[in-house]
Amino acid sequence: xxxxxxxxxxxxxxxxxxxxxxxxxxxxxxxxxxxxxxxxxxxxxxxxxxxxxxxxxxxxxxxxxxxxxxxxxxxxxxxxxxxxxxxxxxxxxxxxxxxxxxxxxxxxxxxxxxxxxxxxxxxxxxxxxxxxxxxxxxxxxxxxxxxxxxxxxxxxxxxxxxxxxxxxxxxxxxxxxxxxxxxxxxxxxxxxxxxxxxxxxxxxxxxxxxxxxxxxxxxxxxxxxxxxxxxxxxxxxxxxxxxxxxxxxxxxxxxxxxxxxxxxxxxxxxxxxxxxxxxxxxxxxxxxxxx
Amino acid sequence: xxxxxxxxxxxxxxxxxxxxxxxxxxxxxxxxxxxxxxxxxxxxxxxxxxxxxxxxxxxxxxxxxxxxxxxxxxxxxxxxxxxxxxxxxxxxxxxxxxxxxxxxxxxxxxxxxxxxxxxxxxxxxxxxxxxxxxxxxxxxxxxxxxxxxxxxxxxxxxxxxxxxxxxxxxxxxxxxxxxxxxxxxxxxxxxxxxxxxxxxxxxxxxxxxxxxxxxxxxxxxxxxxxxxxxxxxxxxxxxxxxxxxxxxxxxxxxxxxxxxxxxxxxxxxxxxxxx
Amino acid sequence: xxxxxxxxxxxxxxxxxxxxxxxxxxxxxxxxxxxxxxxxxxxxxxxxxxxxxxxxxxxxxxxxxxxxxxxxxxxxxxxxxxxxxxxxxxxxxxxxxxxxxxxxxxxxxxxxxxxxxxxxxxxxxxxxxxxxxxxxxxxxxxxxxxxxxxxxxxxxxxxxxxxxxxxxxxxxxxxxxxxxxxxxxxxxxxxxxxxxxxxxxxxxxxxxxxxxxxxxxxxxxxxxxxxxxxxxxxxxxxxxxxxxxxxxxxxxxxxxxxxxxxxxxxx
Numbered sequence: 110x111x112x113x114x115x116x117x118x119x120x121x122x123x124x125x126x127x128x129x130x131x132x133x134x135x136x137x138x139x140x141x142x143x144x145x146x147x148x149x150x151x152x153x154x155x156x157x158x159x160x161x162x163x164x165x166x167x168x169x170x171x172x173x174x175x176x177x178x179x180x181x182x183x184x185x186x187x188x189x190x191x192x193x194x195x196x197x198x199x200x201x202x203x204x205x206x207x208x209x210x211x212x213x214x215x216x217x218x219x220x221x222x223x224x225x226x227x228x229x230x231x232x233x234x235x236x237x238x239x240x241x242x243x244x245x246x247x248x249x250x251x252x253x254x255x256x257x258x259x260x261x262x263x264x265x266x267x268x269x270x271x272x273x274x275x276x277x278x279x280x281x282x283x284x285x286x287x288x289x290x291x292x293x294x295x296x297x298x299x300x301x302x303x304x305x306x307x308x309x310x311x312x313x314x315x316x317x318x319x320x321x322x323x324x325x326x327x328x329x330x331x332x333x334x335x336x337x338x339x340x341x342x343x344x345x346x347x348x349x350x351x352x353x354x355x356x357x358x359x360x361x362x363x364x365x366x367x368x369x370x371x372x373x374x375x376x377x378x379x380x381x382x383x384x385x386x387x388x389x390x391x392x393x394x395x396x397x398x399x400x
Numbered sequence: 401x402x403x404x405x406x407x408x409x410x411x412x413x414x415x416x417x418x419x420x421x422x423x424x425x426x427x428x429x430x431x432x433x434x435x436x437x438x439x440x441x442x443x444x445x446x447x448x449x450x451x452x453x454x455x456x457x458x459x460x461x462x463x464x465x466x467x468x469x470x471x472x473x474x475x476x477x478x479x480x481x482x483x484x485x486x487x488x489x490x491x492x493x494x495x496x497x498x499x500x501x502x503x504x505x506x507x508x509x510x511x512x513x514x515x516x517x518x519x520x521x522x523x524x525x526x527x528x529x530x531x532x533x534x535x536x537x538x539x540x541x542x543x544x545x546x547x548x549x550x551x552x553x554x555x556x557x558x559x560x561x562x563x564x565x566x567x568x569x570x571x572x573x574x575x576x577x578x579x580x581x582x583x584x585x586x587x588x589x590x591x592x593x594x595x596x597x598x599x600x601x602x603x604x605x606x607x608x609x610x611x612x613x614x615x616x617x618x619x620x621x622x623x624x625x626x627x628x629x630x631x632x633x634x635x636x637x638x639x640x641x642x643x644x645x646x647x648x649x650x651x652x653x654x655x656x657x658x659x660x661x662x663x664x665x666x667x668x669x670x671x672x673x674x675x
Numbered sequence: 676x677x678x679x680x681x682x683x684x685x686x687x688x689x690x691x692x693x694x695x696x697x698x699x700x701x702x703x704x705x706x707x708x709x710x711x712x713x714x715x716x717x718x719x720x721x722x723x724x725x726x727x728x729x730x731x732x733x734x735x736x737x738x739x740x741x742x743x744x745x746x747x748x749x750x751x752x753x754x755x756x757x758x759x760x761x762x763x764x765x766x767x768x769x770x771x772x773x774x775x776x777x778x779x780x781x782x783x784x785x786x787x788x789x790x791x792x793x794x795x796x797x798x799x800x801x802x803x804x805x806x807x808x809x810x811x812x813x814x815x816x817x818x819x820x821x822x823x824x825x826x827x828x829x830x831x832x833x834x835x836x837x838x839x840x841x842x843x844x845x846x847x848x849x850x851x852x853x854x855x856x857x858x859x860x861x862x863x864x865x866x867x868x869x870x871x872x873x874x875x876x877x878x879x880x881x882x883x884x885x886x887x888x889x890x891x892x893x894x895x896x897x898x899x900x901x902x903x904x905x906x907x908x909x910x911x912x913x914x915x916x917x918x919x920x921x922x923x924x925x926x927x928x929x930x931x932x933x934x935x936x937x938x939x940x941x942x
Binding site: 180209212213215216220223224226227333335340343344345346347348349350351352353354355356357358361362365366369 | 691789790792793796797800803804805882884885887892895896897898899900901902903904905906907908909912913916917920
Binding site: 114115116117118119121122125126128129131132133134135139140141143144145146147159161263371374375378379382385386389393394395396 | 401402403404405406407408487489537538539540566567568569570571623625627628630633634637638640641669670
């Protein structure tokens with residue numbers, strides 16, 4: 110990851126600040142930085158979203174394509190995550206520089222979504238065993254300002270919310286073969302139910318305390334973090350310790366408790382804001398990439 | 401706890417200040433500034449077909465016969481005597497490499513720092529071995545630009561007690577062009593924090609330390625790692641956010657502007673962050 | 676995906692014939708008496724066979740067998756870092772986790788896939804806190820874990836096995852890392868799940884359905900690896916972590932004994 114150098118004294122300052130529950134930018138330990146979200150920003154996608162979390166900037170595009178289901182899950186659609194660490198974010202990502210980070214983000218995301226309740230994949234099946242919708246979720250990191258995991262997951266959830274999949278009708282052709290008829294009416298679409306999609310919450314252990322939504326400086330002070338996938342109802346869909354340090358069992362439990370609390374609120378706030386945007390309908394003012 | 405807003409609902413800076421002055425002497429690369437040959441060519445310009453063109457996007461600046469274009473956003477151009485804040489990025493042979501937000505890494509020679517034990521001490525081989533002990537990768541320093549090398553990289557010095565290694569505090573980076581050149585760049589602000597406005601756009605905000613023991617044996621390399629009090633910390637947080645707010649609105653940074661912003665911000669709680 | 680020119684690769688995609696069976700044989704998690712299929716009680720581990728020093732040319736090595744899950748692990752180094760990036764007084768640890776191509780029900784590719792990359796990172800992050808990296812500055816230690824046969828709980832086996840191999844290699848460590856995994860399914864908790872007991876996402880809708888792996892350092896009382904999948908309630912997960920830790924503490928003396936015995940055999 111794009112690491113920042115810090116002196117020992119700066120680290121001490123950050124550490125003591127967290128002990129006082131007053132972080133460098135004035136936040137408390139359980140606070141996120143302000144987020145700005147917008148959906149439907151790229152017209153060539155089935156659904157897209159852009160999230161700005163302070164300096165972290167993530168763009169997610171979802172493309173729905175017809176393909177073959179996995180043989181072990183013949184009556185389900187597929188969900189695939191790809192992360193692209195753009196060299197726009199930092200020159201360190203040039204070439205294969207961001208590959209490790211990209212795999213880490215995509216695996217934890219696919220793990221968090223890898224349970225039957227997260228997203229109703231059965232509704233994406235077209236002809237069981239031979240045709241289904243594949244949702245390619247492409248995550249593009251435009252700027253790194255700390256806490257990429259959470260930002261990516263929030264943007265993914267928003268992009269899935271805005272995803273519109275055209276309705277397909279299966280017709281029996283002559284000689285018994287199947288024919289697909291895809292509706293080209295932009296309003297004849299189905300949308301996904303994202304109410305139980307998880308968001309990732311990263312808890313970074315700094316000193317004896319933990320914080321959510323660590324900034325880049327704080328990430329430089331942190332040796333071990335716990336990443337959790339939390340649904341709106343507080344279920345844990347993925348859990349992972351990350352980083353080169355180890356953690357006391359008691360503090361792991363504390364962190365999980367905080368993660369659940371914060372994750373529930375995060376999910377609810379996100380859904381509320383997405384609904385608000387959807388309700389605006391045509392009155393919505395598109396901001397796009399102009400700032 | 402987790403505040404999410406719609407991008408369209410956020411207030412843009414441009415909306416807030418609609419009657420902001422438009423600059424009329426803005427140019428883009430390739431623009432002809434003048435076809436009058438009586439002018440001298442300065443930075444950010446080039447001459448072709450007897451006409452003076454701009455080579456950067458920025459504001460045309462004319463001093464008598466000299467025409468320069470000041471770029472809108474730039475890395476730091478050092479000048480002798482500037483106060484800078486920098487971060488050590490490499491320890492080398494009798495020198496440290498320092499990141500000062502300029503095009504090339506700056507150099508801090510072992511011979512241009514104060515070492516413990518008095519100013520007039522000879523640098524021994526022992527000192528060379530102890531270099532990482534004095535300043536190591538990641539450490540922040542305040543320094544003055546001593547001279548410029550041929551390639552434009554800076555040579556720094558810390559041979560005054562006001563310069564040297566920085567202790568606890570927070571660093572904010574802004575565009576160098578926003579830092580107003582003043583007589584002094586070190587300020588102990590009455591609200592209870594000390595601020596170093598580096599000419600290079602690195603701004604250091606720290607708690608006001610007690611009276612420095614001038615001839616301490618540590619020579620400024622010993623650091624106080626005691627926790628900073630909550631009150632001081634709040635002041636620092638608030639000031640950091642004020643500096644960022646000013647920088648986001650492209651306002652010049654100097655002691656008065658920061659202090660006024662600070663005083664006006666007191667009606668809000670500190671836990672609001674731009675970045 | 677880069678093409679490996681040194682191997683003749685098979686067709687780009689191939690599928691096991693079993694997935695085309697009319698009714699894929701669906702085995703329930705437990706048999707009709709709510710017992711596990713292999714006759715173990717719910718909180719019983721499989722018999723563990725562990726030996727250090729199985730690869731003579733490696734600095735350290737270990738082999739672990741949990742019935743049909745078999746993992747072999749080799750440790751090389753400390754040796755000079757070939758591509759050094761930044762000055763650091765710390766040593767470097769690298770880990771590679773590999774499934775042998777024939778180890779699973781479906782054939783795996785030679786080139787590491789995403790799951791293997793992920794497991795490599797998890798193995799690394801499980802071991803890193805335990806190794807005294809500052810003791811071998813500028814040098815690297817490489818850990819290679821190969822799963823010969825996968826019948827569930829491969830990561831847990833690999834973590835334990837690799838830490839024994841590291842200890843056997845004489846690399847300075849704060850503690851051993853032991854690992855345990857379990858499967859949650861409703862009220863049922865199965866320790867050390869085998870392949871068909873492990874969590875698979877296509878299973879029926881149910882809360883508290885998932886699996887968990889914990890890496891634990893018994894003398895320091897620290898968790899060094901933690902990973903779960905599936906959907907669980909927080910308190911259930913907390914209890915499950917505690918159970919894993921308990922189990923690691925239980926096997927600790929056995930692992931210590933094994934390490935001692937392997938060292939004695941050598942001398």
